[in-house]
Amino acid sequence: MSSARYSDLVWHQFKKYTLAYRSLQMLVALLLLAVFAPLLASDKPLLWRVSNGPWESPWFWSLFDRNVYEGTLDIVFNVMLVLGVPSFFLFFVGAVREPPVRTLRVLLVLFGILLLFTLFHHPSHAKISYPDLEKIMIAEGQEVTSVYPLLPFGFQSVDLSNVRSPISWAHPLGTDNAGRDVCTRMIYGTRISMTVGLFSVALYMVIGTILGALAGYYGGRVDALILRLIEVMLSIPSLFLILAMAAFVEKRSIFHVMLIIAAVLWTTPARLVRGEFMRLRSMEFVVAAVASGFGKRHIMFREMLPNALGPVLVTATFGVASSILIESTVSFLGLGDITVPSWGQILNTGRSTGMWTLILAPGIAIFITVSLLNLVGEGLRDAMDPKLRQ
Amino acid sequence: MKLLEIHDLKTHFFTDAGILPSVDGISFEINQGEILGVVGESGCGKSVTAMSILRIIPEPPGRIVAGRILFDGHDLVSMPIEALRKIRGRDIAMIFQEPMTSLNPVYTVGEQLREVLSLHLGLDDDAARARIVEMFSLVGISEPAMRVDAYPHQMSGGMKQRVMIAMALCCSPRLLIADEPTTALDVTVQAQILNLLVKLRDERGLGVMLITHDLGVVAETCDRVVVMYAGRVVETACVQDLFAHPSHPYTVGLLQSLPDAAKPGSRLQTIPGNVPSPLNFPTGCRFRDRCSRASSACSLEPPLHVVGDGHEVRCHHPYQGGEHEHAIA
Ligand SMILES: Nc1ncnc2c1ncn2[C@@H]1O[C@H](COP(=O)(O)OP(=O)(O)OP(=O)(O)O)[C@@H](O)[C@H]1O
Ligand code: SF4
Ligand SMILES: [Mg+2]
Numbered sequence: 189m190s191s192a193r194y195s196d197l198v199w200h201q202f203k204k205y206t207l208a209y210r211s212l213q214m215l216v217a218l219l220l221l222a223v224f225a226p227l228l229a230s231d232k233p234l235l236w237r238v239s240n241g242p243w244e245s246p247w248f249w250s251l252f253d254r255n256v257y258e259g260t261l262d263i264v265f266n267v268m269l270v271l272g273v274p275s276f277f278l279f280f281v282g283a284v285r286e287p288p289v290r291t292l293r294v295l296l297v298l299f300g301i302l303l304l305f306t307l308f309h310h311p312s313h314a315k316i317s318y319p320d321l322e323k324i325m326i327a328e329g330q331e332v333t334s335v336y337p338l339l340p341f342g343f344q345s346v347d348l349s350n351v352r353s354p355i356s357w358a359h360p361l362g363t364d365n366a367g368r369d370v371c372t373r374m375i376y377g378t379r380i381s382m383t384v385g386l387f388s389v390a391l392y393m394v395i396g397t398i399l400g401a402l403a404g405y406y407g408g409r410v411d412a413l414i415l416r417l418i419e420v421m422l423s424i425p426s427l428f429l430i431l432a433m434a435a436f437v438e439k440r441s442i443f444h445v446m447l448i449i450a451a452v453l454w455t456t457p458a459r460l461v462r463g464e465f466m467r468l469r470s471m472e473f474v475v476a477a478v479a480s481g482f483g484k485r486h487i488m489f490r491e492m493l494p495n496a497l498g499p500v501l502v503t504a505t506f507g508v509a510s511s512i513l514i515e516s517t518v519s520f521l522g523l524g525d526i527t528v529p530s531w532g533q534i535l536n537t538g539r540s541t542g543m544w545t546l547i548l549a550p551g552i553a554i555f556i557t558v559s560l561l562n563l564v565g566e567g568l569r570d571a572m573d574p575k576l577r578q
Numbered sequence: 579m580k581l582l583e584i585h586d587l588k589t590h591f592f593t594d595a596g597i598l599p600s601v602d603g604i605s606f607e608i609n610q611g612e613i614l615g616v617v618g619e620s621g622c623g624k625s626v627t628a629m630s631i632l633r634i635i636p637e638p639p640g641r642i643v644a645g646r647i648l649f650d651g652h653d654l655v656s657m658p659i660e661a662l663r664k665i666r667g668r669d670i671a672m673i674f675q676e677p678m679t680s681l682n683p684v685y686t687v688g689e690q691l692r693e694v695l696s697l698h699l700g701l702d703d704d705a706a707r708a709r710i711v712e713m714f715s716l717v718g719i720s721e722p723a724m725r726v727d728a729y730p731h732q733m734s735g736g737m738k739q740r741v742m743i744a745m746a747l748c749c750s751p752r753l754l755i756a757d758e759p760t761t762a763l764d765v766t767v768q769a770q771i772l773n774l775l776v777k778l779r780d781e782r783g784l785g786v787m788l789i790t791h792d793l794g795v796v797a798e799t800c801d802r803v804v805v806m807y808a809g810r811v812v813e814t815a816c817v818q819d820l821f822a823h824p825s826h827p828y829t830v831g832l833l834q835s836l837p838d839a840a841k842p843g844s845r846l847q848t849i850p851g852n853v854p855s856p857l858n859f860p861t862g863c864r865f866r867d868r869c870s871r872a873s874s875a876c877s878l879e880p881p882l883h884v885v886g887d888g889h890e891v892r893c894h895h896p897y898q899g900g901e902h903e904h905a906i907a
Binding site for chain 1: 632634636638663664665666667668671672674675676679680681682683684693694697698729742745
């Protein structure tokens, strides 16, 4: 209670906005869904035993297998999953109260090691389809014990004998035109949306903040140059820019899409930070810091930037929402990364096949996520407004 | 011993409306162990002078166009910025008028002092903390050890100004520039802070440039006074001389507008007219539109008269001897 940091003050106020706070909780749940996706849906059995052989867990080893999870993004999430379970017990079940800095550091190192390990890890049995294998073995008279996740499907596993199947217990959202389980793809799509949102926003926030800070701090010619750049970016319709840029990249990965989003959206934080820096430049504590002998870097990043970050954080929240929308638009138009099961890709499949589950499911998911983000953004904005704080 | 010498300093602002000669050829000096008062109406260039010393003029539009500022014999105006940065905050420190906004709201006051101490003295955290507590008790902050971890918004204005002073003094500077340090504070706090400055002058030989509107403050704390008008120094004197024998018509006008200078029952006098805009200062004496002693000669640059020991005045017709008494009466 005695803590008086500005961030604590804002957090305290934010928690009073019930709707925004609940939205944040739901977004955290969505993030957890993204991390724990393989626990819900995977075609690799969690446990597997043939006759009296040893117990195995193909599911666990597949987590780090680049033949199963082709994208780096999924591997990163899987590493988070593997580390997430023990840290969950450490933080929440254990009686750890104080922020365990050392534990966090250890986890971070582990994270790095695991990530490196996955780069060199190529198990041979990766492409095995365990459900098929099981059928064959049972037909051969062997005894197979297996435990699968709730949805025993991979997000890439095609089943041509089961295309366009309607909603059923086995397939809660049916299958698409290639027989892939839609629900599974939607769950893994959360990963794409979360990454696209967070990564592109982080990227363009850094770019925009640095350029805006330079413009606002130096003023004059530097400012004029950066301002012209912003104006040029703003004068081109962003969708046109996105389409043009997407057309230039031949083999588009989801990271290209993120770069494209960052290239379009950086102007918002740049303008904001520029304004904040111009305001802060003449503030007495900044002048006092100059008079105390501090150098430019200290003035810009230690004195001014922390005071400009509040509004940036609010736009970042809205930015996550716009990034998710842009990715969906780009994918919907067939210009995204076709190898990932993003919500936009599912929507695109829905458009080309006319299957309503493929349109409704991602549509609703996008709508809900974007709405939650906007609610959180608005709550944050209000929480930072000193006029609304009592 | 001379601590700081300003020679013919000119700081101009190059704005869209034109060139503002806000500080236009001023010279004065500050000695060790001396509190120099700088007085003058709003807009006469006091703050610009102070900011010129540390070269913290907002640039653009401002620029030091001429002059030398010698500190320890080194010219601050032509010095490379890296060398100047070592002097800022360590040898010459500055405190500002507005205590409410002079501290960074996102850090505790202790963190802000620690940064300065590690920058100039290279103190580690423990040494810095000890030093901060010591400085806090010096400037009269109660429970100094507890206040170190407070955020600025948890403090009163007077407390913040004390923190500012502690921050300015923590590296033991030899010159303190205080730009209206007590204007925003109530009278008791004001007196305490001024007493602190006097104590530091006496005990540590600190030189102080004290900018103020308040001639009462000048009378109580300063050793010498510089009177500025429209970007120029019009009179320099020790504080006794200035109050006993003011020489420049503008100084006389300032003293007449003091409540206790007026005889009981008589009306408070004010200087007629307004400070001219820096865009079109009159030629010659800039005070001539408002001066009761003005003559045709006053459209020429007024000469410098030495009217007493260390008492200089820039005027064609300065008051001599006790002449001003008649003007006041
Ligand atoms: N940033 C600036 N841009 C343009 N002109 C400025 C700037 N700062 C100061 N000036 C000019 O310099 C003149 C003197 O200002 P200064 O702040 O030194 O006055 P002052 O004597 O400190 O007044 P006060 O008692 O109100 O603080 C002002 O009238 C203004 O014209
Ligand atoms: S020079 Fe002339 S106008 Fe200026 S103060 Fe002296 S008498 Fe007045
Ligand atoms: Mg001023």
